Amino acid sequence: MLMIGGGRPSLSCMAPTPLLDELRAALGENAVLTDPDLLRMHERDEADLCAAGTPLVVTRPRDTEQVVAVIRAAARHGVPVVPQGARTGLAGAANAVDGAVVLSTVAMDEIREIDPVSRIAVVQPGVVNATLAAAVGKQGLWYPPDPGSWESSTIGGNVATNAGGMCCVKYGVTTEYVLGLEVVLASGEVLRTGRRTAKGVAGYDLTRLFVGSEGTLGVITEVTVALRPAPADSLTLVAVFPSTAAAGAAVAAIAARGLTPSLLELLDQTHLRAIEAYQPMGLRTDAQALLLAATDTGSRAADDLAGLAEVCEAAGADEVYAATDAVEAAALLQARRLAHPAMEKFAADAYPGGNGGLVIDDVAVPRGSLAALLDGVARIAAECEVPIGVVGHAGDGNMHPNIVVDRADPASVERGRRAFDEIMRLGLALGGTCTGEHGVGLLKRDWLAQEIGPVGVRVHHAIKSALDPAGLLNPGKVL
Amino acid sequence: MLMIGGGRPSLSCMAPTPLLDELRAALGENAVLTDPDLLRMHERDEADLCAAGTPLVVTRPRDTEQVVAVIRAAARHGVPVVPQGARTGLAGAANAVDGAVVLSTVAMDEIREIDPVSRIAVVQPGVVNATLAAAVGKQGLWYPPDPGSWESSTIGGNVATNAGGMCCVKYGVTTEYVLGLEVVLASGEVLRTGRRTAKGVAGYDLTRLFVGSEGTLGVITEVTVALRPAPADSLTLVAVFPSTAAAGAAVAAIAARGLTPSLLELLDQTHLRAIEAYQPMGLRTDAQALLLAATDTGSRAADDLAGLAEVCEAAGADEVYAATDAVEAAALLQARRLAHPAMEKFAADAYPGGNGGLVIDDVAVPRGSLAALLDGVARIAAECEVPIGVVGHAGDGNMHPNIVVDRADPASVERGRRAFDEIMRLGLALGGTCTGEHGVGLLKRDWLAQEIGPVGVRVHHAIKSALDPAGLLNPGKVL
Numbered sequence: 001m002l003m004i005g006g007g008r009p010s011l012s013c014m015a016p017t018p019l020l021d022e023l024r025a026a027l028g029e030n031a032v033l034t035d036p037d038l039l040r041m042h043e044r045d046e047a048d049l050c051a052a053g054t055p056l057v058v059t060r061p062r063d064t065e066q067v068v069a070v071i072r073a074a075a076r077h078g079v080p081v082v083p084q085g086a087r088t089g090l091a092g093a094a095n096a097v098d099g100a101v102v103l104s105t106v107a108m109d110e111i112r113e114i115d116p117v118s119r120i121a122v123v124q125p126g127v128v129n130a131t132l133a134a135a136v137g138k139q140g141l142w143y144p145p146d147p148g149s150w151e152s153s154t155i156g157g158n159v160a161t162n163a164g165g166m167c168c169v170k171y172g173v174t175t176e177y178v179l180g181l182e183v184v185l186a187s188g189e190v191l192r193t194g195r196r197t198a199k200g201v202a203g204y205d206l207t208r209l210f211v212g213s214e215g216t217l218g219v220i221t222e223v224t225v226a227l228r229p230a231p232a233d234s235l236t237l238v239a240v241f242p243s244t245a246a247a248g249a250a251v252a253a254i255a256a257r258g259l260t261p262s263l264l265e266l267l268d269q270t271h272l273r274a275i276e277a278y279q280p281m282g283l284r285t286d287a288q289a290l291l292l293a294a295t296d297t298g299s300r301a302a303d304d305l306a307g308l309a310e311v312c313e314a315a316g317a318d319e320v321y322a323a324t325d326a327v328e329a330a331a332l333l334q335a336r337r338l339a340h341p342a343m344e345k346f347a348a349d350a351y352p353g354g355n356g357g358l359v360i361d362d363v364a365v366p367r368g369s370l371a372a373l374l375d376g377v378a379r380i381a382a383e384c385e386v387p388i389g390v391v392g393h394a395g396d397g398n399m400h401p402n403i404v405v406d407r408a409d410p411a412s413v414e415r416g417r418r419a420f421d422e423i424m425r426l427g428l429a430l431g432g433t434c435t436g437e438h439g440v441g442l443l444k445r446d447w448l449a450q451e452i453g454p455v456g457v458r459v460h461h462a463i464k465s466a467l468d469p470a471g472l473l474n475p476g477k478v479l
Numbered sequence: 480m481l482m483i484g485g486g487r488p489s490l491s492c493m494a495p496t497p498l499l500d501e502l503r504a505a506l507g508e509n510a511v512l513t514d515p516d517l518l519r520m521h522e523r524d525e526a527d528l529c530a531a532g533t534p535l536v537v538t539r540p541r542d543t544e545q546v547v548a549v550i551r552a553a554a555r556h557g558v559p560v561v562p563q564g565a566r567t568g569l570a571g572a573a574n575a576v577d578g579a580v581v582l583s584t585v586a587m588d589e590i591r592e593i594d595p596v597s598r599i600a601v602v603q604p605g606v607v608n609a610t611l612a613a614a615v616g617k618q619g620l621w622y623p624p625d626p627g628s629w630e631s632s633t634i635g636g637n638v639a640t641n642a643g644g645m646c647c648v649k650y651g652v653t654t655e656y657v658l659g660l661e662v663v664l665a666s667g668e669v670l671r672t673g674r675r676t677a678k679g680v681a682g683y684d685l686t687r688l689f690v691g692s693e694g695t696l697g698v699i700t701e702v703t704v705a706l707r708p709a710p711a712d713s714l715t716l717v718a719v720f721p722s723t724a725a726a727g728a729a730v731a732a733i734a735a736r737g738l739t740p741s742l743l744e745l746l747d748q749t750h751l752r753a754i755e756a757y758q759p760m761g762l763r764t765d766a767q768a769l770l771l772a773a774t775d776t777g778s779r780a781a782d783d784l785a786g787l788a789e790v791c792e793a794a795g796a797d798e799v800y801a802a803t804d805a806v807e808a809a810a811l812l813q814a815r816r817l818a819h820p821a822m823e824k825f826a827a828d829a830y831p832g833g834n835g836g837l838v839i840d841d842v843a844v845p846r847g848s849l850a851a852l853l854d855g856v857a858r859i860a861a862e863c864e865v866p867i868g869v870v871g872h873a874g875d876g877n878m879h880p881n882i883v884v885d886r887a888d889p890a891s892v893e894r895g896r897r898a899f900d901e902i903m904r905l906g907l908a909l910g911g912t913c914t915g916e917h918g919v920g921l922l923k924r925d926w927l928a929q930e931i932g933p934v935g936v937r938v939h940h941a942i943k944s945a946l947d948p949a950g951l952l953n954p955g956k957v958l
Contacts, residue, residue, distance in 0.1 A: 117731045117847035118876075140737055162680045173678055175687075176655065189934045197843040198875040199652055200912040201641045201691050203919060203927050203957060204939055208654075208687040212680050229737030252596045258619055258708030299779045364676040368596035396677040397597075433679040440682060448682050455668045459946070460683055466945035467938065478682060 019077040023059055023101070026069035031107065033058040042084060042102045043095065048357050049413070050092030050442045055082065055100045060107040064182060064190060064221040067103065071219065071472070072188040074101045080475045083215035085125065085157025088149035090360050091441030093161060093214040093477050103219055105156045111135050112222070119227045120179060120196055125156020125220045132225075141227040144171040147437070148340055156220050162212030164437030166336070169395030170262045170296075171228070173437065175211040182222035183210055186468035196224055209463070214439055215474040217467045232298035234262055235305045236329035239312035240287040240319040244268060244378065244390070247289035248371025250315035251394045254293075255367050259307050263294035263333075264395030268374070270346070271339050271391045271402075277349075278342035281335045287318065289374075291394060292336055294329070339391045347404045350387065355408040359416050363427035364398040364436030376426040377401045384419035386412070398436035424450075440478045448478065498556040502538055502580070505548035510586065512537040521563060521581045522574065527836050528892070529571030529921045534561065537581040543661060543669060543700040546582065550698065550951070551667040553580045559954045562694035564604065564636025567628035569839050570920030572640060572693040572956050582698060584635045590614050591701070598706045599658060599675055604635020604699045611704075620706040623650040626916070627819055635699050641691030643916030645815070648874030649741045649775075650707070652916065654690040661701035662689055665947035675703055688942070693918055694953040696946045711777035713741055714784045715808035718791035719766040719798040723747060723857065723869070726768035727850025729794035730873045733772075734846050738786050742773035742812075743874030747853070749825075750818050750870045750881075756828075757821035760814045766797065768853075770873060771815055773808070818870045822881045829866065830885040838884060838895055842906035843877040843915030855905040856880045863898035865891070877915035903929075919957045927957065 023032045033039070034057050044052035056079065061067045074081045084094045084104045096102055108124035111132060115121070116139050123132060129150040133143050146165035147153055153163070159181070164173045180194025194200065194207035210217055241247040247266055254261065267275070267290045272283045284290065291312060295304040309320045323329035340360075347356030365373045374390060377399075381388040392399035401423050405416035424434050424447045434440075434447035449457050460479055464471075502511045512518070513536050523531035535558065540546045553560045563573045563583045575581055587603035590611060594600070595618050602611060608629040612622050625644035626632055632642065638660070643652045659673025673679065673686035689696055720726040726745055733740065746754070746769045751762045763769065770791060774783040788799045802808035819839075826835030844852045853869060856878070860867040871878035880902050884895035903913050903926045913919075913926035928936050939958055943950075 115845070115847065117734050118845035119734060120845070162684075164678055164680075168678060172655075173680075175684065176651075185934070185938070189937075191934045191938055192932065193935070195843075195912045196845050196910050197877070197912050197915065198846065199643055199647060199843050199872070199877045199915040201643075201652075201916055201918050202912045202914050202923070202930050203935065204692055204696075204942060205641075205654065205684075205687045205690060206935070206938060208684045209942075211684060213683055217683075229739060255596050255598060260708060297777075297779075299782070300777050303778070364674075364678050366594070366597035366599070366675050367677065368594065393678070398676070398678050431675050433674045433676050433681045435681050436676065436678040437680055439680050444681070451681050453671065455664070455670045456672070456682065456685070458668075459664075459670055459685060462945040463683060463688075463942065466941040 019073055019079060020057060022073040023057065023070060026073065027059060027061055027066050031060040031062065033060070042104065045087040045089035045092060045094040047090050047092040047441065047443055048359055050095055052095040053098035053100065055096040055102040058102040058104055060104050062107045064184065067184045067219055067221050068188050068190065070101060070103050071184055071186065075186065075188065075470065075472055081472055082474050083160065083219045085154035085160065086152050088153040089157065089161055089441065090362070090438040091443040093439050093441030095442060097475060105154065108221065114139055114141070116141060118196060120224055121227055122222065122224050123155050124222060125154060127155050129153050129155060129158055136227050137230065140230050142230045143177065143225060143227055145174045145177055148337065155223050159211050159220055159223055160213065160215050161439040164393065164398065166263050166265060166393060169264050169393060170260055175208055177226045178207055178211050178223060179226050180224035181207050181210055181220055183218035183220055185218045186470065186472045191218065194224065212439065214441060214477050216464060216478050217473065231262065231296040232301065233326065234294040234296040234329070235301045236292070236294045236323040236332055237305050237308055238321055238332060239291045239317040240284050241289045241291070241317050244289045244374035245371045246316035247291055248374050250291060250312045250317065251370050252368050253311045253315055254308060257307065257311055259304060261293045261308060261395060262296040263292065265292045265336050266392060266394035267336065267339060268390040270387065270389030271343065274342040274346040274389060275335055275338050278345050279338060281331065283335060292332055343389055343402045350404055351406040351408065355406050357405045357407040359403040359405060359420055361401045361403060361420055361423055362435050362438035363401065363423055363432055364396060365427055365430040365432035367397040369430040369432065370394060370397050372430055373399060373426065377423060380419050380422040380426065384415045384422065386415050386419050388419060396436065397432070442477060445478065498552055498558060499536060501552040502536065502549060505552065506538060506540055506545050510539040510541065521583065524566040524568035524571060524573040526569050526571040526920065526922055527838055529574055531574040532577030532579065534575040534579045534581040537583055539583050539586040541586045543663065546663045546698055546700050547667050547669065549580060549582050550663055550665065554665065554667065554949065554951055560951055561953050562639065562698050564633035564639070565631050567632040568636065568640055568918065568920065569841070570918040570922040572918050572920030574921060576954060584633065587700065593618055595620060597675060599703055600706055601701065601703050602634050603701060604633060606634050608632050608634060608637055615706050616709065619709050621709045622656065622704060622706055624653040624656055627816065634702050638690050638699055638702055639692065639694050640918040643872065643877065645742050645744060645872060648743050648872060649739055654687055656705045657686055657690050657702060658705050659703035660686050660689055660699055662697035662699055664697045665949065665951045670697065673703065691918065693920060693956050695943060695957050696952065710741065710775040711780065712805065713773040713775040713808070714780045715771070715773045715802040715811055716784050716787055717800055717811060718770045718796040719763045720768040720770070720796050723768045723853035724850045725795035726770055727853050729770060729791045729796065730849050731847050732790045732794055733787060736786065736790055738783060740772045740787060740874060741775040742771065744771040744815050745769070745871060745873035746815065746818060747869040749866065749868030750822065753821040753825040753868060754814055754817050757824050758817060760810065762814060771811055822868055826883045829883055830887065834885050834887040836884045836886040838882040838899055840880045840882060840899055840902055841914050841917035842880065842902055842911055843875060844906055844909040844911035846876040848909040848911065849873060849876050851909055852878060852905065856902060859898050859901045859905065863894045863901065865894050865898050867898060875915065921956060924957065
């Protein structure tokens with residue numbers, strides 16, 4: 001469109017910079033947001049106690065070419081770019097920095113292809129996990145990764161954080177399902193990685209270098225995922241334990257016996273009580289721990305469930321019962337899925353007036369050390385005098401100790417931070433990792449450095465510099 | 480030991496250089512080989528028609544510290560280092576260059592740990608695949624990756640090439656089983672990547688960056704692998720087809736129906752005849768293609784096998800029969816495993832006097848394009864006037880077209896090369912990759928560049944430079 005005269009008039013609240021003009025020219029007015037409320041809304045993900053800044057602008061490109069335009073414009077002006085999906089992350093990896101260009105992929109939400117023979121789907125990054133799951137489900141296929149946020153989080157965000165979930169114990173995490181990517185690099189070049197084939201070893205595994213890199217190496221603009229045939233219906237079992245140690249021992253014994261449940265989750269007493277308070281479901285709140293297990297092995301499932309029950313009883317379960325039908329099984333799963341909102345309510349009730357804060361931690365240890373981890377977290381809660389509830393993917397040794405703090409009380413926040421650090425220290429001492437599935441973001445940068453050591457840190461910096469020498473992409477995250 | 484006088488006397492055939500002296504001081508005489516026969520033996524892997532040079536020396540370090548010593552000494556003298564395992568690779572990735580230090584990991588063959596609860600093993604790189612398989616098998620565990628070379632190839636080599644095999648169709652390739660690595664970098668620094676836990680997202684996925692990087696980024700000195708419980712006994716089925724297209728259609732239909740065989744291999748008529756000539760097994764040599772399938776789903780296996788049989792019949796199989804017992808099933812698997820030596824004999828018989836050459840190709844296409852690939856290879860064989868037998872992992876769309884040439888006849892070799900290039904071109908045109916499991920090495924460098932394009936090549940070089948700026952490690956491979 002030919003503009004006559006001196007260009008666009010200034011807005012009163014936000015002077016147009018050449019950068020904003022360039023972005024509007026490339027993406028159109030509606031995809032370049034500068035409304036202060038919208039900017040505030042895009043400051044952070046769901047991680048508590050992480051720093052966040054106010055972006056200069058939120059962009060919503062609709063295709064790869066527009067992503068290139070955003071990155072090139074930002075690079076020309078030396079303004080950092082923070083990629084965002086649905087901002088459901090729990091490590092601050094999507095938090096904005098002051099003056100940044102937020103690149104939101106939510107408008108890139110096209111499912112481009114579902115191929116039942118090759119068992120792949122090709123999607124833009126803004127497709128919501130549940131949307132993809134439903135679409136492939138209609139063709140008898142299954143996209144397994146199921147993070148807690150699956151109803152709202154995007155595939156792009158899932159890939160950028162290598163999201164986990166409940167099915168991982170049998171079916172693995174996001175990275176196992178990413179065959180290929182299209183990525184816009186900091187240079188504005190478009191890189192295609194990976195393949196559409198079941199196997200492939202052509203060159204370095206760049207696909208998996210980008211998976212989990214939290215937007216620090218490039219912006220994902222297309223994802224080719226592997227699918228599985230829909231699993232058989234599952235059978236579900238609940239085992240109630242008089243101690244977390246007994247529940248931990250049951251998990252180890254399940255693994256040692258060679259059983260492969262399709263779900264193996266643990267809720268501690270704090271969570272059982274929080275869930276019952278949030279939405280009464282008849283959970284045994286006198287139990288110290290509850291294991292929720294499922295098998296999806298078709299005609300073998302009943303035998304496998306009996307095996308799980310036997311192991312739980314031998315490990316000291318008070319009570320073991322199988323869900324009588326799919327409705328009861330779904331209710332049990334729903335109870336598990338309520339852990340997060342229930343604990344938020346627990347924190348809000350503990351410290352009224354909006355002061356209840358929840359630090360959602362994430363630590364994974366070798367399965368055999370699960371009981372030691374649970375014991376240790378209880379000890380840390382007592383020592384630091386903060387309530388800590390533990391919930392998580394017991395079968396993977398991946399626990400979420402959720403630390404409740406009073407935001408209005410600096411001493412409480414400080415005790416919460418101390419507990420957080422003690423849990424990280426314990427996890428590493430048990431041969432574990434500082435993050436099983438939530439990622440590093442801002443929350444765990446120091447602990448990542450502890451875990452990988454100085455050589456690992458140097459290699460991370462070398463790779464970051466090789467791909468993003470100016471530090472344009474998501475500065476301050478991971479490293 | 481105190482040396483008196485002017486140092487070690489010169490050997491007549493090989494003047495000791497300061498580098499050799501340093502290597503002997505660090506590793507001991509017996510681990511530093513300069514015998515010309517041994518040097519020749521370490522020139523190349525099993526890839527035909529790939530360039531290879533004569534190394535200056537072959538070193539056999541026994542631990543990480545000695546690997547560091549070799550790399551530091553070579554770096555000081557500006558001499559390239561070529562890592563080698565059992566040299567069973569098929570892409571020339573382990574081929575020496577003139578004057579290089581070969582770093583053989585075969586003496587690092589300790590299984591350090593097997594943990595049945597965490598389902599992991601920790602091994603040095605020189606442990607033979609079959610040795611690990613047997614050791615974990617004694618504990619009811621299973622290390623799935625089973626490349627054709629599994630009885631002699633090493634875990635380090637399997638990891639460096641991201642080796643595949645027959646179980647991949649259900650259980651995935653080597654990289655799915657690598658949780659963590661210890662790697663000596665070109666700088667001589669020791670990097671630890673990954674974890675011992677089932678899940679972990681702490682930082683960039685350096686583990687998988689090293690898997691499949693063919694010794695160009697570092698030397699692997701320890702591997703932490705994930706194990707599975709031993710699978711149930713499998714049931715095996717053979718389907719005989721009047722055309723390769725029908726066999727390809729059967730593979731697509733198996734996938735579309737949501738079946739997940741634990742093995743799904745294809746042998747074409749050339750291979751059936753070569754195997755019968757090599758070792759008579761009663762295979763139907765009049766068939767155009769044979770599919771070998773197995774299921775290991777326990778009490779569901781018979782149903783699943785019936786489903787496979789039904790699909791094969793519907794796709795036009797002449798004959799479908801199930802192995803009556805484990806002995807017959809093992810014999811069928813053995814027939815498949817003889818494909819490689821049988822084709823070598825086929826080539827030797829076709830061009831006597833040691834002139835029969837076999838170019839073992841490796842291409843993978845989306846499963847739905849398998850029939851088109853098989854058709855295309857037959858057309859290429861006719862056009863280029865070279866015998867090509869096709870065998871491979873049909874369920875993964877991963878085929879090995881084996882091209883027979885007369886080494887003594889430059890025109891035959893040239894026709895073979897043309898057929899090789901045409902197959903690569905076809906594979907890429909069908910949405911495939913130039914290597915499904917054998918790797919790039921020397922054989923496919925040009926085709927890798929075709930596949931990943933200029934941006935992909937630039938990113939590969941950037942990562943190589945970031946980790947090995949002087950180009951010390953395995954020069955000329957991959958890139």
